[in-house]
Structure formats: structure tokens, C-alpha cells
Amino acid sequence: MPSTPSSARLVVVIGTGGTIAGAASRPGAHLGYQAGALPAQALVDAVPALAGRPLETHSLAQLDSCDMDHATWVALAQAVTAHLARPEVAGVVVTHGTDTLEETATFLHRTVAATKPVVLTAAMRPATAPSPDGPQNLLDAVTLAATPGACGVLLAFGGAVYAGTEARKVHGYRVEAFSGGDAGALALWQDGRLRPLRDWPAVDGAEAAALAVPVADWPVVDVVTSHAGARGAVVQALAAAGARGLVIAGTGNGSVHRELLAAARAAQAAGVTVWRASRCVAGGVVDSGAADALPIAPDAADATPAQARVRLMLALATGA
């Protein structure tokens, strides 16, 4: 496993917005705040334990992550790649909104060879809350990014470390908002010390070539949810609107309503790539082996539908 030179101590913190950088106009509010209001340096300044640590901060975006876009992903992946290449840098922290964090983590995993740690972190309570969770998460993320031997795209959140591609948001309000799915956490924090449970994730970056493709040329990939009364017309409309790929968020173990399935097969025959994921929060899709089953994201059967969309888009963008 690649290791970080012992002289590398600097941690680069890149802010992209989110609740961790959120500010509420009403003191004490947990909701009704503006996400991404504060720059990265303000988040660092709010953590006394980070004073004196070798840190560099950059504000790349100040987004509510529900508005995350492909151009920001490219700028982020390029910035992370450039900082990782600096010999003095031990690792990179990305502060992000929780809502699309699992998608950004998947994008970075596939486009950045993270031989040093790339640690995403976030918060469920705005920075102005009476007891925000962001400062501890940021402290954990910086500590993890400076941990010798750590690598891969990671999430530091709520006292745990997750592999970025396994992370998923599972609660809309509570501070225990993330899970690692069936794989669970990679490591836990215990009294400021990291307790590893599994190996660091494999370093990927296999689809870095997508960063050189203008985002306007990226293939359109949409997610369609299967549900009672699902209509094939949704698939037809998306294909007619230019979708080159579709991820069906199937029920249970990836089953698809017969109306949707018929439309998906017709779209496949017309050249649209269709993958299946599960709308269940864990478990993914287990391949039944049936010859006519819709495909599953290769090597990522546990991916959430949103993560599978990122993988399919990158696969199509790079011609994989």
C-alpha cells in the first residue's frame, strides 16, 4: 500500500459549502439556515484544537450540496489531485454538504488516485447551532488526513470513518446521519485515537480521463425509481430528452416494475445503457445470474442509485 512520506505534514482543507458551513439568522436554529455561508477558514478558526496545526484552507464553492454540479466536481477533483501531488501535503480534507456527499465521494474515488487520504466531512447542524457537530467532525477529518499510511477517499463523520464509496446518508435530521451499509465503518474514533476495523480502501482514480472531457459533453444519465404503479413513459421521456444512461432504483434486491422493465428493455435496444441498483438503504443488488436481468454497476453492487449514476456517467464519458 502506498505510504505518505514522513516529512509530509500539511493538511489542505477545501471548502465546498454544506451545513457544516451553514449560518442561521435565528440563534439556536437547527433548520432554516443558509448552507455554505461560511468560508473554509472560518470553519478551521472555530476549532481551537486545530490552532497551530499545519493547515492550508481554500474555499472552492459555498454550495448547498443539493445544488452540486458536474463543473464543481471537476474543479474539486483537479484541486485535490494537484494538492496530493505536493510533497509537503499529507492529505486533503473536503468540507461538504451531507445531501450529495456520497455522490461526490464516488466521483473523487473514480477520478483521483488517492494515494494519500482524501477525507470528506460534513455536519448535520449549522455552524451557528448551540452544539454544532461540524467542529468535531472537522477535527477528526484533519487528524485522519494527517495519519501516516492512510489512503483512499474517506468520510469522517460522527465518530466513525467510512470508505467514501460505501458511505450513504441514512437520516435526514439526526447527527448519526451516515452509514457504511453492510460493510460498516472502516475505523472508529476512541478518545481522539483511531481504532481501525478494516484496511484502507483500494486507491482507484481509473476514470481520471473524464476530467479532460468538457462537462457539456458528458453523457446524460438519470435515475428512475421503481414503485407501485410505475410508468414506462418516464423511461421513454428521458430517452427522448437525450439520456444515454439510466439507473433504475429498483425495489428490494433490484426488482423492477414490469411496466418500467419493458420500457427499460426497449431503451436498451435503442442504445441507452441501463443499470439497476436498489432503493433499499443497504443490501444492494445480488446478481441472480438470470441472462436477461438488467446489469448492475460493475464491482459496486452495493452502490446507492445516486452513486451508481456517477459510475455509469463516468463509464460512458470515458468509453469504458
Ligand code: SIN
Ligand atoms: C447540504 O447538503 O449542503 C445541506 C445539508 C447538509 O449539509 O446537511
